[in-house]
Amino acid sequence: MFLPRVNTAVCCHGSPNGPVSTTTRSMTVMPAWVIDKYGSNEALRFTKNAGFPVINYPNEVIVRVHSAGLNPLDVRMRDGYGSASLSMKRDPLNIKSSSEFPLILGRDVSGVIMECGLDVKYFREWDEVWAAIPPWKQGSLAEFVVLSANEVSHKPKSMSHREAAAVPYAASTAWSALVNTGGLSKDNCAKKRILILGGSGGVGTFAIQMLKAWGAHVTVTCSQNAELFVRGLGADHVVDYTAGPVEEPLGALEKFDLILDNVGGDTERWALTLLKPWCGAKFVTLVTPFLQNTDRLGIADGMMQNAATVATKALKHLVKGVHYRWGFFVPSGPVLDEIREMVDAGQIRTVVEDTFCFSQVPEAFEKMEKGHARGKTVVQISK
Numbered sequence: 001m002f003l004p005r006v007n008t009a010v011c012c013h014g015s016p017n018g019p020v021s022t023t024t025r026s027m028t029v030m031p032a033w034v035i036d037k038y039g040s041n042e043a044l045r046f047t048k049n050a051g052f053p054v055i056n057y058p059n060e061v062i063v064r065v066h067s068a069g070l071n072p073l074d075v076r077m078r079d080g081y082g083s084a085s086l087s088m089k090r091d092p093l094n095i096k097s098s099s100e101f102p103l104i105l106g107r108d109v110s111g112v113i114m115e116c117g118l119d120v121k122y123f124r125e126w127d128e129v130w131a132a133i134p135p136w137k138q139g140s141l142a143e144f145v146v147l148s149a150n151e152v153s154h155k156p157k158s159m160s161h162r163e164a165a166a167v168p169y170a171a172s173t174a175w176s177a178l179v180n181t182g183g184l185s186k187d188n189c190a191k192k193r194i195l196i197l198g199g200s201g202g203v204g205t206f207a208i209q210m211l212k213a214w215g216a217h218v219t220v221t222c223s224q225n226a227e228l229f230v231r232g233l234g235a236d237h238v239v240d241y242t243a244g245p246v247e248e249p250l251g252a253l254e255k256f257d258l259i260l261d262n263v264g265g266d267t268e269r270w271a272l273t274l275l276k277p278w279c280g281a282k283f284v285t286l287v288t289p290f291l292q293n294t295d296r297l298g299i300a301d302g303m304m305q306n307a308a309t310v311a312t313k314a315l316k317h318l319v320k321g322v323h324y325r326w327g328f329f330v331p332s333g334p335v336l337d338e339i340r341e342m343v344d345a346g347q348i349r350t351v352v353e354d355t356f357c358f359s360q361v362p363e364a365f366e367k368m369e370k371g372h373a374r375g376k377t378v379v380q381i382s383k
Helices: 072-079 083-090 168-181 202-213 224-232 247-251 267-274 290-297 299-318 333-344 358-370
Strands: 029-035 044-051 060-070 108-116 128-132 144-148 152-154 193-197 217-222 237-240 258-261 282-285 323-326 352-357 376-380
Touching: 029 358, 044 358, 060 128, 060 358, 072 358, 083 290, 083 299, 108 144, 108 168, 128 168, 128 333, 152 333, 168 202, 168 258, 168 282, 168 333, 193 202, 193 267, 202 217, 202 224, 202 258, 202 333, 217 224, 224 237, 247 267, 258 267, 267 282, 290 299, 299 323, 352 358, 358 376
Parallel strands: 193 217, 193 258, 217 237, 258 282, 282 323, 352 376
Antiparallel strands: 029 044, 060 108, 060 144, 060 376, 108 128, 128 152
């Protein structure tokens, strides 16, 4: 359960027609990294004339970005992943004459609130905050970003902006998969057996820590050179996928209450046999064809294809006594409130593998494309 957000802070002064803060009201442009088309790293372009974010709704805030975290999604979005669905989300009535470009990437942000809309009462100017930015909004590879107050949370006191920027998107995705889709919580997780396929990536590392804090037994698949890393995060049992197919060693173990799939591919062919039948056990995959279908078939046909696919798979496995689900990222300030408490309690930590300065964003993307990271990549936007 989420603790209610008590409106104890003083509302920043604002206008329903736009920002009036003396710190930002006269600004019309800002530095940012943008793309003007989908493509390779060459599509990234630095500009000092990106449009300055504007408060259009009374529940929005403008955040000055201190640090921005990068995720594999940013590389895929640069390449055009999800373009049809995200364009519809940005302009559902198709009334804007302009396209989504220039587009600012970056899903993780840690920074300071510079301005609030009239209805914002949980935050005030100069609050240090973090957020996972929805992929249909302009991102954090800029000096400022505008967000709904419902997407923002106070930053953990125990973390710097650099460390905090490495958490929100991956941790929120892990929470959504485990809690919203998987039905787990700190109250029902004790002694449950959880398998994480692909446990050394961003989502997997946060999932391990959440589950261990809640008392679960966690088995992880990863490469041999990541074993010490995931064990250091709390994993109880590790299976090395580089030693051969993992089906056999996993099949020899006691069956699981939940499987979190970060790998995809042919895992669905064998992984659901590892679940406890007729006990409410769930297979939750974060590797879905949802956006690929809408990109390929269009919104209407793509959504119909998605519904048919997930319904067919769910029914196929339901008759065998297990549940099949798709997991998704869900932006949520209240979820980040919960994660902040776990961070400040020492239950969740992050590992920042590389930090780049604002001028090195293309190099940061090149590093992300290599994959197999043992920590997060962060871009330092401002001091």
